[in-house]
Amino acid sequence: MAKQQEMRLAELAERSGVPARTIRLYISEGLLPGPLRAGRNAAYGPEHLRRLGEIRALQGRGLTLSQARRVLEGAGADPSPAAEAPEGAVWRELDVAPGVRVSVKEGFSPRRMRALRRAIEEFSRQVNAGAQEGSDDDQA
């Protein structure tokens, strides 16, 4: 990498709009690679700048740091992950009845997820009750 493209942390913070403290946190959390060299001459390259843009975009879509990291790890081999990131999301598949499956995208807030889960449970009950012709022993 050309020397002139290298920058110090303060410059990376300024160019990316991400505060230096946040960048350090990303490095420690494994979202961002560490500086190009250890020690006194620590410097960062265009790769860091690009990664920071990706992290921002993922956070803008409502992902936590851990969720963003999982997406970035999954999309690591992809040459243009910024554009592809939505496809990197994780889907859970729930079998609600024999032959019936519901897919739920990860990354909903837990409270939203609870509401969804309730709806799915209700759906599952109905589907199964239908299959059983009213032999429902589901009295709680």
Next chain:
Amino acid sequence: MTRHDGDEVSGFGVYGKGGPVKLGMQDLLLTGTVLPVGARLVVRHVFRSEEKKPLEMIYAFALPRDAALRRFRITGDRFEAESELRPTAKARETYERGIERGSLSALAQTYQDGVTNLNVGNIRPGETVTVFLEIAAGVEFHDDGFRFRFPFTLAPGYHARAACGVADDGAGEISLPEELFGDVVLPRWKADAEGLHGVSFDLNVAAPQGAELVCPSHPVSVGAGADGGLRVRLATAGDLPNRDVVLETRGSAAERPSVFAGVDGAGRGRFAAVVPSGCFGRPERPAKRVVFLLDHSGSMDGVRLEQAKAAVCACLEALRPEDRFGIVLFESRVRPFRPELLPATPENLSAARAFVGAVEAAGGTELAAGVGAAAKMIGKDGDLLLVTDGEVFGGDDLLARVRACGARVHCLGIGSASQDRMLALLARESGGVGRFLGPREDVAAGVLALFRGVGAVLAANVRCAAKGLKQAEWLPEPADAVREGQPWVLFGACDGLGDGTLSVTWDGGGLDIPVRVGESPLGEALKLVQGARLVTDTDALFGDAPEGSRKAQRLTRRLEALGSEYGLASRALSLVSVVRRAGDRPGEVPETRVVATGMPGDAAFNAYFGDPSDLSVCATPMMPGAIRACLSAAPGVRMRHVSADFCLCEDSAAFPLPGGRFSARTARLVLVRLATLIVRFAALQDGGILNRHFTPLRRITAFLRRHEDLWPVGVPAEAVRRLLADVERRAFDSVYRTVDTAALAALAAATPPDEDALRAALARFFREAACGPGDAP
């Protein structure tokens, strides 16, 4: 027989399966003086790096009500430095330059909602750094005393745009949108005690003469303190950061004004007056028009919702036939009982009780939407009684909306670690009154005290004038109306020493209060408490004003002016300090860590962060009845209702471990609780649920180790010690599964318990558990 005290056994477990957990922040000690008008606190944080690299720690905490940071002192091996108060942007620059140079740097910055980040960077491997942070804070005023609350944990809050989930280490994680909240870092929330710092407190409380002092949150020991006050300390070696400390005084003279006065460091006279509502005459009790606004979001699940329902039902009982009422439920959606206000007829009340009784917890906390709907129902100048845990982020926006709707919002806060600051502001800004109750407190008594003040104004157009005090002024503007149960409070300043009178007048009445401003050190504390209140009020006005807007600039200037007058930080001013040490190595990037905190003791982890294992269990294709049976039997899975083991754990988490003195009955109950939990955990055989709920067990064993006198008679001490050690190592093998606790539980639940039978059952349990059922004689 060895006594276990000191560091060997403590109330919190810091040892994980793979050896000691590395803690960046070791412990936190709250000290200082609590006065009936506010508190001057010093919080000691001990940071230590056990990493191979320099460490940068971020500790996120919530400010108490009406609070502001004053300064900090940072000490370490051969250095000591004081913080400087600088505009936030400058302070951050200084901090970053310090980090870049390899110097030890510390920055305390407050964001929206009073959330504060204390950053300490470049802690060297093996180095211990201590930060003493000074905070001025307000108290909740009651007619017969005051209530002080300090958050040891920052409760996870709701925001429609927050991202939240579970990190790889199992901790809960929340990120707030940067354009609204800046770069604030929130803690990670741990479901269990592992990897949490210890917390403790040692406070001097200036309780009024003859008043009773209670601590509903922690076991305390009380002794004589400085200046005639009471020294209130945590009675155990340490506790977990999973709830607020609450101290309350009761029973001081409720019919006389109290006055506090002194001279501050700059020679200016400072005074405060607290006038109980009883001084303003008898209440008239006009017919009430009130809408109950009940929060039943997911975070209210469990004890909180039960308390909230009990609170609303207690108020319904207190309504008279001429009163009119409404009920609005809210979570993500808003649901009224009826579209309009109803007369309090027996039929309506009975239907309302049934409506409230059927409420279940789910969804987000759309507080603003709830307040909006209730305000629409009651109209301007109406009374709302909001019952909530207040666990939301984004108080600025909410306060702006409440101001706009014009209704008085009276707040009953519920929960062990709630947003006291925001609810206090909400009540004050709307002209209402507010109270907070913890999970172990009597809801009915608390809410009725609050409810008496709803609707009935004791005095209107309250004004104040000073005689004999030079250049007297009051800030903030005192309330112009007085409500039953809520004292009228005034903070003022004047030039120098002197005697004078405050003339308080209102429609149809008046009162003279003598004030003597003498050479008392109280003056400086009064100044700080007054300043902290002004800073909080100004900070709450930002609303949704965008950064850089005229309004935001005006408020920032006001905060800067307050900062230079009172020496207090705010979102506009931060505290910073950089210490150059020999051998600082510039350019090295420290490892950045966020200090984890505990979940509020009365809240379920899953209510916020969910449990991924829930979904994988759902995926098994089964018949509906079988699914239900399977799910409710599976450990760690939560459906609509709470499983029995969960209840048990929550129950014992809330079980008060007594302070210095306790009755024989309490002691037996502690043992029974331990026995029941051991067998539960052994039967469940699930590491996950054990990890999540280990805290109460650990607390109980630590307590028992300190009190050998409680050990069951007739069991060898060695056997009991072995049992406690097993529990602490989480070694629940088959022995514990075969020991029967049914007899114990039945005896413990009976009131009054049969002491002899209980003692015999306990002795049998401990002998069997420690020796194995086969060996028991």
